Amino acid sequence: MEKQPQRIVSDSGFEIEVVRKDEGYFHVRVSRANVIELILSAKQRCGKNILQLISVVDRIEDDIFQLTWILEDTADSSVFIVSADYPRENCSVPTFGDIWPTAVIFERELHEMYGIEFPGNPRQYEDFLLEGWKELPPMRRDFDTLEYSIRTYGERRKRIHTDPRKFIAETTGEWDTPVPMKDEDR
Amino acid sequence: MTHLLLSITVTTIAALAWGLLLGGISRMVTARIHGRIGPRLTQNYIDLWKLFRKKSSIHHGTMFWLAPMFRIAGGAGVLLLVPLIVGNTVIVNMSFSGDLLLVVYFMFFGCLGMALGAGDSGHPYAVIAVSRGLAQMSSYELSFSAVILVLAAGLKTLSIEEIVMAQQDGILSWNLFRYPFATVAALITFLPMQMAYPFSIVLAPQEIPIGPPTEYSSRLLSFMFSGRALFGVAKLVLFVNLFFGGASGWVSLLIKTFLLYMFPIFVSSVFPRFRTEQSIRFLWFVPTSLAAIDLLRIMI
Amino acid sequence: MYCNKLPEIPDDRKKIWEKVDNMARANSLWVTAFGTGCGAIELRPLHTSRFDMERFGIAMRPTPRQADVLIISGYLAVKTLKRVIRVYEQIQDPKYIIALGSCTMNGGMYYDSYNTLNILDRYIPVDVYVNGCMPRPEAIIDGFSLLMKKIKEGKAEGWKNYIENLEYYRENQKKVISNWDLPDYNW
Ligand code: SF4
Numbered sequence: 001m002e003k004q005p006q007r008i009v010s011d012s013g014f015e016i017e018v019v020r021k022d023e024g025y026f027h028v029r030v031s032r033a034n035v036i037e038l039i040l041s042a043k044q045r046c047g048k049n050i051l052q053l054i055s056v057v058d059r060i061e062d063d064i065f066q067l068t069w070i071l072e073d074t075a076d077s078s079v080f081i082v083s084a085d086y087p088r089e090n091c092s093v094p095t096f097g098d099i100w101p102t103a104v105i106f107e108r109e110l111h112e113m114y115g116i117e118f119p120g121n122p123r124q125y126e127d128f129l130l131e132g133w134k135e136l137p138p139m140r141r142d143f144d145t146l147e148y149s150i151r152t153y154g155e156r157r158k159r160i161h162t163d164p165r166k167f168i169a170e171t172t173g174e175w176d177t178p179v180p181m182k183d184e185d186r
Numbered sequence: 187m188t189h190l191l192l193s194i195t196v197t198t199i200a201a202l203a204w205g206l207l208l209g210g211i212s213r214m215v216t217a218r219i220h221g222r223i224g225p226r227l228t229q230n231y232i233d234l235w236k237l238f239r240k241k242s243s244i245h246h247g248t249m250f251w252l253a254p255m256f257r258i259a260g261g262a263g264v265l266l267l268v269p270l271i272v273g274n275t276v277i278v279n280m281s282f283s284g285d286l287l288l289v290v291y292f293m294f295f296g297c298l299g300m301a302l303g304a305g306d307s308g309h310p311y312a313v314i315a316v317s318r319g320l321a322q323m324s325s326y327e328l329s330f331s332a333v334i335l336v337l338a339a340g341l342k343t344l345s346i347e348e349i350v351m352a353q354q355d356g357i358l359s360w361n362l363f364r365y366p367f368a369t370v371a372a373l374i375t376f377l378p379m380q381m382a383y384p385f386s387i388v389l390a391p392q393e394i395p396i397g398p399p400t401e402y403s404s405r406l407l408s409f410m411f412s413g414r415a416l417f418g419v420a421k422l423v424l425f426v427n428l429f430f431g432g433a434s435g436w437v438s439l440l441i442k443t444f445l446l447y448m449f450p451i452f453v454s455s456v457f458p459r460f461r462t463e464q465s466i467r468f469l470w471f472v473p474t475s476l477a478a479i480d481l482l483r484i485m486i
Numbered sequence: 487m488y489c490n491k492l493p494e495i496p497d498d499r500k501k502i503w504e505k506v507d508n509m510a511r512a513n514s515l516w517v518t519a520f521g522t523g524c525g526a527i528e529l530r531p532l533h534t535s536r537f538d539m540e541r542f543g544i545a546m547r548p549t550p551r552q553a554d555v556l557i558i559s560g561y562l563a564v565k566t567l568k569r570v571i572r573v574y575e576q577i578q579d580p581k582y583i584i585a586l587g588s589c590t591m592n593g594g595m596y597y598d599s600y601n602t603l604n605i606l607d608r609y610i611p612v613d614v615y616v617n618g619c620m621p622r623p624e625a626i627i628d629g630f631s632l633l634m635k636k637i638k639e640g641k642a643e644g645w646k647n648y649i650e651n652l653e654y655y656r657e658n659q660k661k662v663i664s665n666w667d668l669p670d671y672n673w
Contacts, residue, residue: 239507396549402552
């Protein structure tokens with residue numbers, strides 16, 4: 001079994017953009033139609049046996065979610081990273097739950113935080129961190145956390161003064177050092 | 187009759203106060219060993235009073251309520267069956283009416299009641315602790331009966347009174363010097379009885395947070411505390427009587443129990459905890475074989 | 487198996503005892519070992535020989551049944567609030583709450599988070615706030631001594647407040663906990 005994923009990349013019949021290549025580190029970007037094939041062949045042909053993480057970046061400007069799968073080979077800790085873009089609206093991504101059981105949990109979290117659907121994941125509608133969340137998924141960038149926080153938890157209490165010296169002087173009447181201090185006083 | 191009742195009351199209350207004070211001292215000593223200042227001497231009394239006056243609104247069944255009483259009864263039973271002071275005729279309690287075997291029975295009676303109550307509380311940690319505790323109890327019971335066998339074979343009696351009387355001619359007649367191996371074995375079994383550290387698998391603060399009393403609160407917990415203090419003192423008096431020549435006066439009783447009480451504390455603050463099976467294996471073999479050495483010496 | 491009765495405030499007929507009790511309560515505060523947020527890490531040094539909180543009679547208890555004080559050590563997520571309510575209601579009366587950090591007072595640096603409470607005393611009655619982000623162990627000890635003073639003066643009455651205004655607190659709690667499935671009162 002060859003260790004380097006170069007062969008997969010050169011063998012594959014589709015277009016692969018290499019983002020960064022390094023010793024034990026290989027990051028590629030593919031179109032979303034080829035994600036499954038690429039990841040499966042990486043697992044079978046070069047021993048990337050662990051799915052470390054699935055991460056999402058919400059690129060609201062381009063109207064896409066950028067998903068990233070990080071695979072690792074436990075024998076030599078080399079990583080292989082696959083990125084692909086998905087549309088933000090009704091985003092639906094293939095699940096890897098039947099290959100790596102950890103994926104079930106990652107995907108549950110992503111469903112809860114971003115509202116991404118993973119058809120075929122048996123547990124994706126279970127609560128993960130938030131219990132009984134009813135709003136827009138909170139990590140999407142079109143979700144206004146400040147507005148939500150004020151609406152639900154109330155306006156925060158604020159001090160009226162922002163200058164601590166003035167505040168202390170007003171509350172305790174003790175701060176009488178001239179501001180700014182002269183050099184000889186320091 | 188009145189005299190007996192009065193003497194019983196006085197003994198129990200005094201033993202409780204002394205036990206709590208010893209507990210306070212032990213907390214201070216442990217703190218000093220850690221390099222801390224430690225709580226006040228009276229901390230245990232304060233804790234007890236606070237617990238006693240706290241509200242309680244938990245109910246888990248009859249045994250749950252009875253267990254602290256069992257504990258107190260067990261402690262008081264042991265205390266009252268053991269002669270406190272050699273030759274004292276004022277406070278004799280019931281020391282004439284029971285022998286060593288009855289005392290041992292009472293010692294396990296208290297633990298058993300505790301186990302039933304904790305089991306009734308239904309908390310998983312309490313149940314784990316109870317199963318551990320009973321397993322450990324059966325193992326140190328074995329070693330302790332071996333020690334009793336040594337005393338019975340050597341002195342030809344099971345009455346505590348007579349065991350004490352046999353130790354009255356000078357310090358060398360103490361069982362400590364007559365049967366040194368058995369004494370060491372008894373001191374080892376004293377550690378798990380006091381839940382001291384290498385054998386503290388029942389309370390195990392970091393594994394099964396404090397074990398049996400997990401669900402106990404307020405007043406019941408304060409009874410549990412006093413039961414424990416009482417039990418501690420009773421066991422101390424028993425050990426002083428069995429191996430250290432009894433006490434010739436109040437002062438010597440206090441000094442001897444105090445010194446004996448410090449032993450588990452010092453051991454406790456320097457040792458980590460055994461696992462359950464390690465503890466049981468140790469208690470089955472080491473103290474039992476030590477006692478067997480003395481038994482062989484007597485036989486030959 | 488739940489008890490459905492709501493808690494009641496005991497009547498204060500024995501005023502003289504009450505003074506002695508308060509002295510005892512103030513000098514033997516047992517704390518539930520329950521940490522939320524960043525602040526739990528600042529509680530650990532209190533056990534060590536440097537700060538040694540046992541000299542004030544403060545001890546840690548692993549179970550709420552035996553504790554008097556609950557420390558909310560930092561930001562409180564909604565999910566944790568549910569557990570806090572359970573733990574708090576399982577503590578037997580009288581009970582006190584110390585809240586640490588600016589997060590518990592006004593949200594602190596998480597004021598715009600979607601999941602942490604901003605003002606803690608809408609949900610549970612707080613007796614003492616200790617400010618700082620995170621308060622140093624000295625400050626926490628200071629908070630404890632303030633609590634002791636309040637108890638001795640008989641002013642630490644957060645638990646009575648909670649029983650009296652249970653409806654108000656419940657309403658607020660239910661507003662933020664969307665999957666409310668607790669019983670009326672968690673004995
Ligand atoms: S006040 Fe600061 S240290 Fe405390 S929980 Fe909030 S952010 Fe963390």
